Amino acid sequence: MGNELACLLALLLGVSFFLIPAAAQSPAKAGAAHLDSVEVSGSKRFSSGAIAAAIGLRVGNIITREDMQAGADKLAEFGLFSNVQFHFTTVESGVRVTYEVADAPAIPVSFDNFPWFSDAELTAAMKRTVLLFDGSAPQRGSILDAMSGTLEKLVQAHGVLATVSHTLVNFPLGGQRMQFRVVGADITVKSIEFSDDLATNDRAIQQSVSQLIGTAYSRSAIELFEFEQVRPVYLTHAFLRVQFDPPSARVSDPAQPGSTAVIVVVPIVPGPAYKWGGVLWSGNSVLPTNELNATADLKLGDPADGNKIAALWERIQSLYGERGYLDAKLDAKPQLYEQDARVIYTVTITEGLQYRMGSLVLSGLSIDGEKRIRSAWGIPADAIFNEKLYEDFLDAGIQRAFAGTPVHYDKVGRFLQENPGTGRVDVLLDFQ
Secondary structure (H helix, E strand, O other): HHHHHHHHHHHHOOOOOOOOHHHHHHHOOOOOOEEEEEEEEEOOOOOOHHHHHHHHOOOOOOOOOOHHHHHHHHHHHOOOOEEEEEEEEOOOOOOEEEEEEEEEOOOOEEEEEOOOOOOHHHHHHHHOOOOOOOOOOOOOOOHHHHHHHHHHHHHHHHOOOEEEEEEEEEOOOEEEEEEEEOOOOOEEEEOOOOOOOHHHHOHHHHHHHHOOOOEEHHHHHHHHHHHHHHHHHHOOOOOOOEOOOEEEEOOOOOOOOOOEEEEEOOOEEOOOEEEEEEEEOOOOOOHHHHHHHHHHHOOOOOOHHHHHHHHHHHHHHHHHOOOOOOOOOEEEEEEEOOOEEEEEEEEEEEOOOOOOEEEEEEOOOHHHHHHHHHHOOOOOOOEOOOHHHHHHHHHHHHHHOOOOOOOOOOOOEEEEEEOOOOEEEEEEEEEE
């Protein structure tokens, strides 16, 4: 009868609470109950049991609604979940709690300058000590601090007095990673070794390598060096499928605790050197196929120089721009034939709309300056817009317009405002 009366009063007063058997009540925790079970739903990355263990609620313990809310807050603070909610039901043996979560986006983890350990060792250490670490990371959250803390202890146990930071970084070939980096240790590059003879013997690559010797070691800096300095050399030699495995580093004196001079190893798998097999064009009507083929600086059977191929696409894009096709797009896909190491590209062109010159809008100029610019501008109103003339004007035409005067502009803001409805493009130039 007492419980029924309590429920009636709760409904009248709008109070939300749950009942517990009188024998289970604790004077120290009025309005609390034994935890009968914890379930978690909604995650595709983690099991219900793993998440429940991370919350810290133990079946059989006495908990309050505040404890359940604290569990939800803890899950949200991890950063692993984009949405966290909970609800509970009462049973004779206590309370059953269910948390509903949604996984937050996960990104790869990278270790930037840990030459004393392999990636596998660092990952294993975090899996042993960091709750809910699965090899990836969220973009934010308390789990990142826990990951940094584990790595920091590992580094310091190796005799290196330093801290570990984490930063979200963009990588040259696209995508993001959560990068962990040792801070406060003078880790320097002693030498760089390549697994392939071309990189080892190429003079340009070796000259670039010399600039890295003695600098602070950073795996991401080595990867950028591969992308900007080494990869173009391999493309020039027609190694279109060259692969760079993650660079590794080892201390030059592993027997010396706290040693920080490192030898960097860059693994390269060049693959076959391809021959040029031509292009199969589709979607082109403005530029005939024979003109497109004549644009290529390659003959059938030549080494398929990847840099010349990239330049070919840029030239064709420029040809369309000269004819007013500012939205033209090229979708180039290589067809690689392993039996004779030949590559043929299939290129689909979407030409889009042809634009004509609209208005020339100028700002930041004196009256005389505006007269000079309008006089020097070379594309009449309503003429087919020529993107090359526009670029040439920005590069040299403005300077010629003010030749012989003391006028100088440090910066010229530029913008092409396309109006598809009218087929006109306005040129906006802001002189600063």
